[in-house]
Amino acid sequence: MPIETITKAGRRRYRWTFERVIEGTRIRKTKILPPGISAKAADELARKWESEQYEIAAGARKPVVTIGECVMAHFADKSSGWKDAKKRMQILEKWAPEFAEQDALDLHEWSKSFVGYLRAATDHRGVAKHPLTDGAIRNVLAYIRAAIKYAHKVGRLETDQTARMVIPGVNNERHHYPQRREMLEIARACEDRQVRAAIRIAFYSGMRRGEILRAKVTRSGYSLDDSKNGRPRIIPIHPRIAVLARRVRFTIPVWKFEDGWQAARVAAGYPTTKFHDLRHGAASEMINAGIDLFTVGGVLGHKSTVSTKRYSHLVTDRLADAVARIGQKR
Structure with missing residues (x-):
């Protein structure tokens, strides 16, 4: 049978090779069999594939597109x-x-x-x-x-x-909005200077991790030539991160950043908090301060209001507080 044993990526694998002249046409096919397959199963597959090639050449079967x-x-x-x-x-x-x-x-x-x-x-x-x-x-x-x-x-x-195709559904929407205290505790537990700076910047700017690592500091604020929505944007620099904006330049690779972040959140006692949650925390802080959703979406770089609507329940909470104040003495 046209089955041979090869080594691929340090593992033993089987390779099937078919080379025949059928009705005056030379046909050559090669396939690497799935890992973990037995020699018996490999031989069975080889017989099946060889039969298919003869059927295809004879016009009894259409070629399979993989x-x-x-x-x-x-x-x-x-x-x-x-x-x-x-x-x-x-x-x-x-x-x-x-x-x-x-x-x-x-x-x-x-x-x-x-x-x-x-x-x-x-x-x-x-x-x-x-x-x-x-x-x-x-x-x-x-x-x-x-x-x-x-x-x-x-x-x-x-x-x-x-x-x-059976594709699992996913609900990626999270409702964790870290407050300033949580952010500071994770930052203080972080040993890497660049990651520690990025934690603060994320909370006070609403930028994503990738945006923080590539943003340019200008007089107008953090400048992004290209963002997730495909448009350039400027994010004003909060006074509490102005020193970081001037002094910290990000050169850390993503894998090292992720290691530093995970170690910090665990050490601070927030093992399930994601770095992206800091962005949600920024949105929450702005909304609680009375900023409208349209402006919040502009700061976060949302292309449409659909993305910003995930924070609408925070506005509802604030409105409930406002209604509760009706009739109160000033």
Whole structure:
């Protein structure tokens, strides 16, 4: 059988190679089998794939377009215009063994199995692995879905079957609004100077982590040439972080930043607080000070009022307090 053992990324894998001349046409195919598969299962797959190649050559079966082929075509044609191309490539390369040979027109059962594997705490060999959250799983499947849709758009696939994919729903909306005391306690527990500065800046500016690390300090405030909403913006510098704005220049890599933040929040007694929550804390502080939602959205860089509406309940709380004051003596 055309199965051979190879070593890939330090692990033993099986490779199937098909090379035949059928009806005057030379056909050559190579596939790396999924990790953890047994020699017996590899031989069975080899027989199945070889039979399929003969059927395709004889016109009895149409060629299968795999998800892997869709992903590669999508990258080749479109990745030059993606801001997240490197990140997307790393994620898809990591999980490629799970989808590379999957028929792009048979997605329902495969997607259920794939989601289950990503949620699992062990890999195919029973070795412990880090289970993904539903949010992370959704991102992986979104990349795959985009590639399959593109393949259909350019005519590589006869139909678009992505509607049959089972993709977990995610509610990313959080309602934790750190107050100044919590922010200060985490900052004081932080050992890294740059991370400590970023914690304060996030609370007094509402900027995201990535924005803080790349923002330029100008006379008008923190300047962002490009933000998440695709537009440049200026964030005024709060007096309490003016010294940090002048003195701190961020050179820390993201992985080190994340390590410093996680250590600080645990040491301060807030293990579930996310750095992004500081941005929500900034919004809460502005709303409690009487700032309208439109202005809050402008500070945070929201492209539409839909994003800002998540803070509307805070306004409702303030209005209730205002109503309670009706009839009170001044």
